[in-house]
């Protein structure tokens with residue numbers, strides 16, 4: 371392996387991939403690959419399938435090589451089940467189970483021509499926003515145009531050899547052998563290549579029953595009537611519930627019958643385009659066809675009979691090709707996605723994440739962890755801490771104190787070989803923006819006033835300066851924070867509470883109000899709210915905090931929250947005070 375000047379995982383894979391590509395095809399573009407099945411909303415976790423090769427491809431481009439990132443849309447896969455909770459879809463879609471995804475109608479009201487295109491579109495938009503450059507290949511287009519003709523005929527001619535390879539694993543895998551390809555997941559939004567587990571929709575079992583027994587049982591092409599690695603879609607009902615009953619190598623005549631509708635016919639495979647190779651043969655065929663040097667897959671594919679392992683034998687022994695470098699990537703979890711925002715089939719998608727965080731942040735989550743490390747994407751309060759960490763990293767990059775691996779991850783997040791990704795001109799802290807959005811409920815004028823007062827030495831001319839980060843924080847508050855947890859500023863002072871205060875509390879409020887004018891900025895108010903309890907305790911403004919002082923500060927803050935928002939807690943006080951506004955603060959604190 372070549373010595374890398376950088377120390378992150380992306381660089382190390384790039385070294386290996388360049389070396390391997392030079393060995394195989396000197397001077398040719400480097401080919402990396404991903405595969406996605408648009409069988410439903412594409413889960414955010416499956417973004418790793420694309421981001422892993424994207425980051426490696428981008429590093430290789432930065433080094434001046436030409437790279438082709440093949441994104442295979444597995445849209446010629448069979449429609450396996452009706453995902454639950456997708457708008458415009460009901461149980462009647464079950465009648466399409468067994469057809470290619472491109473032959474299933476799109477959800478009602480969709481502008482897209484079919485099921486696959488509908489779910490591809492959302493992913494395509496997200497990938498564009500993320501700066502992912504790729505060469506999208508529709509497997510429907512490939513198969514139905516006859517692009518794989520030679521490969522299909524070749525596989526059929528060598529069906530005995532393929533069967534023998536598969537058989538080495540069948541014995542080890544008895545009773546489990548459904549051959550789920552690159553992933554075990556079969557839920558909506560996941561095809562054979564994807565491993566992301568999903569929550570099972572409540573009434574999925576009911577819909578699944580409509581699929582019928584044995585529907586997917588022939589995935590590796592095995593069957594009582596002999597082994598055939600190719601499966602036609604039925605000429606009458608369009609489904610893949612077909613059984614090949616005979617094949618003539620000389621004439622390429624293939625005979626099949628359909629178990630769904632009883633149709634049967636004999637076709638000539640040298641000119642027939644309505645079918646596909648079974649997954650365990652399809653995948654290695656494409657490695658050879660495209661010359662793929664790097665393609666990751668889900669971590670559950672290290673097992674002996676997995677399609678990656680079997681594919682390694684098939685690509686070498688049948689297609690005279692080489693298995694790609696194929697790291698297994700670990701599970702990506704989601705923390706705290708509120709039910710209300712999971713409107714697209716109960717599945718968090720990359721588009722959902724991009725509504726609450728900027729593209730560079732999402733890229734960073736993937737860049738900073740090695741593929742075999744699992745991590746979570748935060749839709750809950752954790753996103754505020756994540757953004758703090760991201761901003762701290764940005765400051766370290768700016769002042770040159772950053773560690774090399776962290777610098778590499780940052781660079782991969784904010785730019786690609788093609789240039790910088792759009793960012794926020796003035797990236798104010800996400801938690802501050804979220805607090806302001808919480809209090810203002812998105813009112814623009816009020817938001818501009820408050821954000822302008824954060825730092826009076828650098829007034830804000832327009833909200834555009836803090837966008838798109840502001841929009842993300844506003845959307846996070848409105849979509850992920852339940853209404854009952856939002857901050858509601860009191861309309862009238864709490865007379866009862868004000869009347870019950872002891873002398874010390876009244877003096878604290880008086881000191882606070884007295885200092886408001888000269889401390890009306892984020893830093894100033896921070897000094898003020900921490901300073902008032904010090905003055906009351908007779909301490910100097912720069913006094914070290916003692917346990918007693920900390921207790922006094924906590925009590926003072928709780929009092930302010932009660933008087934301002936009728937709760938014991940809320941957004942950070944300096945932000946809250948700015949958000950409430952000086953006049954209203956004076957009214958509510960009893961001046």
Ligand SMILES: [Zn+2]
Nearest residue numbers: 604607628631
């Ligand atoms: Zn049929």
